[in-house]
Amino acid sequence: MAAVLGLVAALALGAVGEADAGSAPDTTADRFADRPHGFASLAGGTTGGAGGKVVTVTDQAALARYAAAAEPYVIRIAGTVTAEPFGAVIEVASDKTIVGVGRSGELVQGELRLGPGTHNVIIRNLTIRDSAVEGDWDCKGTDFDGIQMDTAHHVWVDHNRFSNICDGQLDIRKDSEYVTVSYNRFENNNKTFGLGWTSNLRTQITIDHNWFARTKQRNPSVDNAAYAHLYNNYLTAQADPGDPVWTYGNWSRGRTRMVIENSYYQDVQHPYQADATAELVQRGSILENTTGRHDTRGAAFEPREFYDYRLDPAAAVPALVKRFSGPQEHLGRARPTH
Template sequence: MLPRVLAAVTAFAATFALAAGPAEAAPALAPAPEYQKASSPRGSDTAHGFASLAGGTTGGRGGKVVSVRTQADLVKYAGAAEPYIIRIAGAITMEPFGAEVEVTSNKTLIGVGASGELVQGGLQLKSGTHNVIIRNLTIRDSYVEGDWDGKTNDFDGIQMDSVHHVWIDHNRFTHLGDGLVDLRKDSDYITVSYNQFDQHNKAFGIGWTPNVVTKVTIDHNWFRGTKQRNPSADNCAYAHLYNNYLSAQVADGDPVWSYGNWARGKTRMVIENSYYRDVQHPHQADASAELVQRGSILRNTTGRHDAWGKAFEPRSFYSYHLDPAAAVPALVSRFSGPQRTIGVDTSLNVPADYPTVQAAVDAVPVGNDGRITLRIAPGTYREQVRIPVTKPQLALLGTGRDRTKSVIVHNTPAAYGGSSGSATVLIAASDVSVRNLTFVNDFDEAAVELKGEQALAMKTTGDRITFTDTSFKGNQDTLMTDSPKLNVISRVYIRDSYIEGDVDFIYGRATTVIDRSLIKALSRGSTTNNGYVTASSTWSGNPYGFLINRSRVVSDAPPQSYHLGRPWHPGGEPQAIGQALFRDTRLPAAVKDAPWTDMSGFSWKDARFAEYRTYGPGASVTDDRPQMSAADAARHEVGDYLAGQDGWAPHKES
């Protein structure tokens, strides 16, 4: 293998790291780059080629997401009238043998990782069906012994009749009853990419019509251990084949019907940079067809190598990336077929496919068992968002150049529904990650009728929640990290983020680490008391409450006018014994020399408040400033707060 080919394979296999830093923080932390998927079709969830034209192929986007593990559920959702994104997790054995599930319009069928399989059956798209994506599935084993020609049992992997806008990508078709894929009867705007066709006679046929209509892109597919139709294309208006790999053709001595690509009837076919190894008749054309071949590599091929006519120019229809023919065997053998990285994270795009963030949340299935990312485009979303406990494993990702570009904002105070009713966003689910977003509650705290009212930008009650490169903006009670009840421990990790407010603006009983972040204590115009940074209500049985670590507190308030915190006992609960540690954090002159204070009759001295190696104009050592010892500090590292019983360690991730 040439070194440059190996380098190309390595580059295409690499993933992109998401780097972030708070724009409001120290200048050394640069704004985050724009978050986008890789542009290569290998990693893209967007159709390319002919399937991308004339409105494109989006499948079930805009519909609900479902996970299926049974034939009955697959039949139900694949045949529904409304759009669905259907995740197939595990193998589904079809009954009766050879059964074909009907797929209707506006559907995405996608295997989860390498697990999604349809065994002893296949899929059928009937006349008029359109806008369908079929990805990352293995469809196998409907072959009936002795029926090599598929004349007795018409058990196709995918059969399409008079359909349009279909994308078939990263699937494996093997050992089936008739055609692995049959594209028939004037079907149009089709792309077939990165699939594996193997152990079969008739791999991929196109046509069954006298009309010259079909426009099809066929790229980066691997045909191995097949005999014919790799593909055969009959009466295609335009057939663009590039970077395909044909190898190990079935060698049964048939002088005619063992072949590679065949342009039949009036087909106009362009073949580019493909690789043929051990193939009879690698590319051939009828006298009435036109076939242009350029840049391909042929090794140990025999028979027909036809090329005549002008065919067409694919780039006059769409742009595409053409890999070197020498790289095709390595690239296609590595990247074709089902991939472990596809289908494990489903993307829901706001507002392109869902008009609001809440609409995207509503599309997530109850009991969600797969990662779903809500990709939130730049814009201001004035809405309240509720992520219920029944919808875990979500990721909220702002796709703008920095976190200020995607903003979720509302203005509800706690007078209307308490903290849960007030919060602009409420995350009750566990295993939720948030990145590159801003959350705001812009309620006017100076309003006469509700002066000084609580108004949350964010409330969490779930466990294992992370915020990275995120902003929280409000006044009183900006950010509440809580748990479902007093003696239940929930954990939250906040990194490279920005939090602002005045009274108790970081509060609750969840174990919460705020790491490498900027905290702004806003002035309320007082010269003596402008507010409190924290109000922890940690359960007495939990040694870990709030850790503000390697961060910076800033303020525009006058000197000696801010408290670091006070102990919150919700409803007078005596077992809510707040714990808060400011560690390796810079403090402003606004912080009082006696920075902790009592609350609702409870003394701060009974709480678990401390500092460790704080610095800056607001840091000092006095009798009213408990300093944690080095021995205790060794048990109050970030990992100690977050590990729990499951060893959760988000601070070690990129």
Template sequence: MTHIPGKRLPRPGPVLAAVTALVATFGLGLAGEAKAAAPRAATPAKTAGPFDDDRPHGFASLTGGTTGGAGGRVVTVTDQASLARYASAPEPYVIRVAGSIAVEPFGSDIVVASDKTIVGVGDTGEIVHGELHLNPGTHNVVIRNLTIRDSYVEGDWDGKTTDFDAIQMDGADHVWIDHNTFTHMGDGLLDIRKDSQYVTVSWNRFTHHNKALGIGWTSDVRTQITIDHNWFSGTKQRNPSADNCAYAHLYNNYLSGQVADGDPVWTYGNYARGRTKMVIENSYYDGVQHPYQADATAELVQRGSILRHTSGRTDEHGTAFDPHAFYDYRPDPAAAVPALVERFSGPQQRIGTVLRVPGEYPTVQSAVDAVPDGNTVPVTIEIAPGTYREKVYVPPSKPRITLLGTGRDRSDTVIVYDTPAEYGGSSGSATVRVAANDTTARHLTFSNDFDEAAVELKGEQALAMKTTGDRIVFEDTAFLGNQDTLMTDSPKLTTTSRVYLRNAYIEGDVDFVYGRATTVIERSVIRALSRGSATNNGYITAASTWKGNPYGFLITDSRIVSDAPAGSVHLGRPWHPGGEPDAVGQVLIRNTGLPAAIKSAPWTDMSGFSWKDARFAEYRSHGPGAAVTVDRPQLSDADARSYTVADYLRGTDGWAPYARR
């Protein structure tokens, strides 16, 4: 596979792009961006949420970054034994926690080794009365989207008899703790100890506890930590407490509902202890005693925060440090923090479902292979702009995958190969094969660039795409080839698979839209290439619809274009694979513009089967190639009401991809 990098779109700020409505509540506006001119349909600007970017920020992003188990095997666990086995393994793993895992004995550790990602599936992944523990020397760990709860021992409010944290790390480096909920544990919720370095703690909820987040337990001054967009609610102290941190950067945190037990000293918000250098920016303190305080030996700089119904210490002294000297960031307005953090902190349904090519995975196929068999949560494979020379197969065992090009235009991201049918059969020639259900592709180009003129073969079929799965969507995609460019099929003749193409571009010359799947091509451009003939420049469709299926191909509200000579291109012919008599093609060309290249008698026979026995029709064709003659069956207005996009696609499950706009 050869990847040719392209220009990436700049990513938006950490939250503002995702929460326009929320920010507008505080009187702020966002400027829109004009769409860039492009030869094909432009990709809409991506709306990014605080959890759309599965890469860490802050200190965890420095000195090589934190990637966790990216590139390793992806496994889904539902029990303690599996979680413990994969978490402690020497090789990288992405470990998806599905449902609730109760840890026994009560309060026990699950040891997490280096190069691991542990992520909850959807928002239901839980670890109950157990701790994730990172031993000294552990590095490159991501823990996301989990609820870790309930190892509290009744009567031990101060946590003096147990050490049952939610997460504890000693001397670890490059750790990202993100979008978790920590509650009701036996000692601290999150303990970052003994010179741990390059840590980011973001978008977590700390709740229903005494000691929330402690950092230190060392006389050295080495820890670098970013703490942002966390919600501390119903906690008493360590929100956080940072002892002897080289750099502690706190921004956009929300402290509310502090436990009120009358303790005048050890009930507090943020605490810079020892020789810590702490910077606090744009946070929100509501009903907090001692919002931020610092030892005489520490340095604390605060700017832009909001204090509401607070009391006690608000210490500021020294110059601390400039976080911008280490990494780029853009704090959200302090006034927006409560709404943002309440909405987006803690586990989220969409986290842990994005795989990136080529960053985390070198090829598109390797990313597909990383999706667990039988996955129930949709997975998006984001493909950076470039040309990927590889063949891709999405097997039936991997449904619910979206292939997403991230360029400005579908032509920016191309998957291409050059296999002809003679070297692998018609199906084997396909650059991309999709056999799984519920597969979607957006903003991509699929190509088979086999050069017909360069090699003399018995057959020149060379597919860019073949599908056999059901509920397949192609949106803002292009398919490039010559003969047999796009095949939409089904696993067997009597099985109906449905495919929906919107805003597509398809080009070819012979049978380049073909197969037996029920297929809708809407608001698209179909280009019939010239083969250099004055009389016959090929066939657009070759349907092999099962006779028991009333719906084959619908090309609607589209344009067929061609630079071939006038009257030299057929709309289609009936394909009966292997002479199968029950494959009786159905094609409707509806509300579509036709060029002068279309023949006056546009349907023709194939392999001894008459086109007149197939189910070919037009309805309201227009343009120079349109006509109403005896050789051009027309659908009546009454029949047309039963041949809509919805009729073709709804099936028995009411599938309506055309409505999701």
């Protein structure tokens, strides 16, 4: 019995080896584990507001107050919180979990920001949407991100939906470390998911089981990351496939070392590319109706030297990601999560 329980626990944490390519992928336990996997699980791990008071908020003032507090909190967002003024920033301090209740939790026309030194933060099960400015597709005059972090560490961004944001839906910047981005939906955007804004090589990031749909560029763009592990992601038709340069999927930039595994690219221009100074290893992905660059360069790194993970077959990725990415009804509703 102890051995069986141990195996179940390992599956729930995604801590078993690579799935056999011919086996049916698991569709339950490891999709909703309450502790992060990948780089966010290392060097002490990421627990968010675990052990702190659990609060439920329905307005901007309460969300801002608890998110910026010095003590740990599990903050449940119930319903739609509309930030005022348009593009307003909610500062998030260390030791916080921010989680949407069911599928109802939304932040509209606002940004969650993790400043320098912020650590141990979990953001789950939220919809963050509609901070785009009409007529400003390129977002040169604004900096309205969905989530922005600068020199933060131990952050887990999981099961969220980002839509119609100006400019970055998720910006991981300035030497942020030990980050995992999993099971999110990135939709309807130009500059989607960027990482870098540094000349250093410190960032370690795991990016898995995310769906990029109708997103033009930065899916993601990864500049000067020490280790970037992308697996089981699903990229579908882009917002502006007629642009021959700035419409692309994954980009290993600067001196980034990137590994891509068992992802699925459908109707994507430049599915993965690498600068001459960067490294990119790709294995096991499926490309359907793709054009442009398919770069591989160098040896990058071996993710299993850092952590164990469950690798789904690439052919199963569209169905899995469509079903399990984005907010889920039971997350944040049945019981408080980390």
